Amino acid sequence: MSIIETFKETGIFVKISSSSLLVSLLFVWIAFTCTGWGGYDRKEVPSVKNGMHFGLWRICDDSIIVTPCKPLDGVTNEWFGTVQAFVIFGFLGINVAFFLLILYVFVPSCQRNGEVGKAASIICFVTAGFYFIGVIIFGVRYKRDYIEQYEQNFKFGYCYFLSIAAILFEGGAGVLLFLEARMNGTQTPTERQNLTVSTASSYQGNPTYGASTNRDTVE
Template identity: 45%
Template sequence: MGVVDDFKGASILCKVAFILLLIATLFTCISYTTTDWVYDDIGAGALHYGLWRICGKTDIPTACNAIDGWANDWYGVVQAFVTFGFFGILVSFFLVVLYIFVSKCQKNGEVAIAVAIICIATGVFYLIGVIVFAAEVNDWPENNTTDYKFGYSFALSIIALVLEIIGGILMIVEGKGGGGGGGTKPSA
């Protein structure tokens, strides 16, 4: 059986979960590494904040400062929870690929339930990180009067975590046998 045949043989729920997690993987990789979670647009001194760097709006690459290991507690919480969500999306997508394309994992309900658990648990972690970021960003630093605007990286994170949770829900149904052929163990 080829890759195309394996994909055709998967249930519609599994195919939808695969596509959702593929998109979530793309979006989370972009949002995790880019510097546009929030930005201020104050002229030449405009700054763009990501999870790991703050960059000015110049063409000089040295205009960025690393903020990993920053001693700001809430920012560390955001980095940690979003990292759990990031890895959860990557692992769950990998497991869905195994579920569809590897004969020993095909239609194995245990793999589907594992994907669902990882998606939902790490999706909730991702959600907590995004909520903390949204709640705290305009209150920091304490004496700041800047009104930060949320950027595309923040939006992609929200989309990725929603797709991850929906993918997890679909895989629960798949693993319980509702996806058409799912929920069975492979033959030995």
């Protein structure tokens, strides 16, 4: 059975949660790697920008002359380091949840396994909480220390808003996965298929399988 056919056979909750978690994963990867959490744009002379933009791990300027970015790992700013830590947990969690969802949908030994579905759901909730804490700390401190201090020159970047959207998508996926897992037991389709095959094999090996029971009942 192809991947598309396998996905089509899943329930509506799985389809929606898979799409939601995939969008969340895309947003998180962009926010985690790009320099769009904050900064400012300035034009001091025509056609020449002299702005600054930073993400979680580096800070860059947007001057017309190509210059290297500066790393931000190991900063002495405590609140920024705290944001980095919480966002790392959120980033890893979304990737793990998506991996478990792949197992739940496509791997025969894990298909519709309630334990796998619930594990993915719990990871979505917990890591979305970590990511949310990081986003809240960044929003509060960045607004106070930069936007309010520098007369609105600084502004939030697109990665900050992508992070908020990623949290919402991940939380929604977690809810749907939890409902899906509640609807399915821990027995997988492979186990049910093996049980059916075993019964059929017993009947083929012994054509009178079950006949004695029926005969005794008639007598």
